Amino acid sequence: MEQVQQSKKTETAGGGELLDDLIIREHFLYMGGSQVPFKRSPNQTSKARSLGSQTRPFDPKGIVLHDTAGRLEKGSSVRWFLQKKAKASAHFVIERDGSLTQQVALDCKAWHAGKSAYKGRTGVNDFAFGLELVNPGRCTQLADGRFKPWFEERFKEGENGLHFAYKATKSHGSGWWLAYSKEQIEVTIALCQRLTEDYRLEFITTHYEISPGRKTDPNPLFPLERVKQAIKEIPPDKKDRRAFLPADSPMRRWPSYHDNVIMTVPAGAELDIIRKCHFENEAVGGARDETAKLPKLWCLCAYASHEGWIEGEKIQSLGDRGD
Numbered sequence: 001m002e003q004v005q006q007s008k009k010t011e012t013a014g015g016g017e018l019l020d021d022l023i024i025r026e027h028f029l030y031m032g033g034s035q036v037p038f039k040r041s042p043n044q045t046s047k048a049r050s051l052g053s054q055t056r057p058f059d060p061k062g063i064v065l066h067d068t069a070g071r072l073e074k075g076s077s078v079r080w081f082l083q084k085k086a087k088a089s090a091h092f093v094i095e096r097d098g099s100l101t102q103q104v105a106l107d108c109k110a111w112h113a114g115k116s117a118y119k120g121r122t123g124v125n126d127f128a129f130g131l132e133l134v135n136p137g138r139c140t141q142l143a144d145g146r147f148k149p150w151f152e153e154r155f156k157e158g159e160n161g162l163h164f165a166y167k168a169t170k171s172h173g174s175g176w177w178l179a180y181s182k183e184q185i186e187v188t189i190a191l192c193q194r195l196t197e198d199y200r201l202e203f204i205t206t207h208y209e210i211s212p213g214r215k216t217d218p219n220p221l222f223p224l225e226r227v228k229q230a231i232k233e234i235p236p237d238k239k240d241r242r243a244f245l246p247a248d249s250p251m252r253r254w255p256s257y258h259d260n261v262i263m264t265v266p267a268g269a270e271l272d273i274i275r276k277c278h279f280e281n282e283a284v285g286g287a288r289d290e291t292a293k294l295p296k297l298w299c300l301c302a303y304a305s306h307e308g309w310i311e312g313e314k315i316q317s318l319g320d321r322g323d
């Protein structure tokens with residue numbers, strides 16, 4: 001009992017090593033320094049298309065969590081989203097083993113929500129990222145004790161680490177549901193934290209909350225409150241949006257060392273960080289900076305009435321200042 005409680009406690013702590021491992025660079029996700037596999041779904045609205053037509057441009061404000069409601073074999077849902085006939089996609093698919101595949105760039109609209117509304121605003125695809133967790137959805141129990149999803153497959157409790165539980169909720173109705181794997185939940189938490197931080201998101205929700213009566217994903221075993229809590233508990237050094245400059249620093253039009261300085265922000269200035277992003281830069285003089293293993297952090301900042309990019313290393317979080 002003691003042990004169970006202890007491991008639970010560690011799991012709830014937000015912002016683990018995994019979060020440090022995830023970075024977003026120019027709308028693609030990197031883990032441990034290498035890009036997460038990108039398998040582009042044709043089912044999306046590109047940035048150019050949404051700007052050029054009457055469709056609303058993608059302006060992410062939150063995250064919608066989903067189940068794939070499909071087979072558990074790795075890659076199976078990713079392959080489905082590669083097909084035009086799926087008419088659906090997500091920014092990320094999260095496999096049972098915790099591995100991620102990105103299918104839509106983070107400045108493009110994925111097609112995951114369908115008819116939906118969040119706090120009265122319809123068409124949630126316009127303003128939310130879509131994350132799909134591999135899970136079969138509602139199952140029924142057969143006379144022999146096995147579990148049957150909507151597709152031709154039978155699962156056995158305990159086989160391949162699968163665990164089922166019966167649960168009934170107002171949003172889901174009743175059924176037998178497959179528990180998410182620990183790996184899936186941990187990577188989901190880290191990814192939601194990273195997206196929330198880098199895009200200054202305001203909400204996290206589920207498909208059943210934005211399409212009530214029509215959708216039941218993710219299933220009732222999903223620890224939604226834990227994920228929400230972890231987002232609230234992002235360590236302050238990763239979260240703080242108010243920052244100050246210990247020394248005079250150039251503010252630049254783009255995150256690069258080219259001739260693009262807008263102004264010099266004076267030492268002691270307090271700034272608002274609008275966005276953080278990693279970019280690979282050329283060192284001054286044109287040579288590639290070989291010393292940097294990972295791309296460099298840049299912050300899009302607001303100061304006085306100006307907006308521009310400042311090198312991350314020049315900025316200190318107000319929380320780090322000490323009293």
Ligand SMILES: [Zn+2]
Pocket residue numbers: 065066067112207215217
């Ligand atoms: Zn869904």
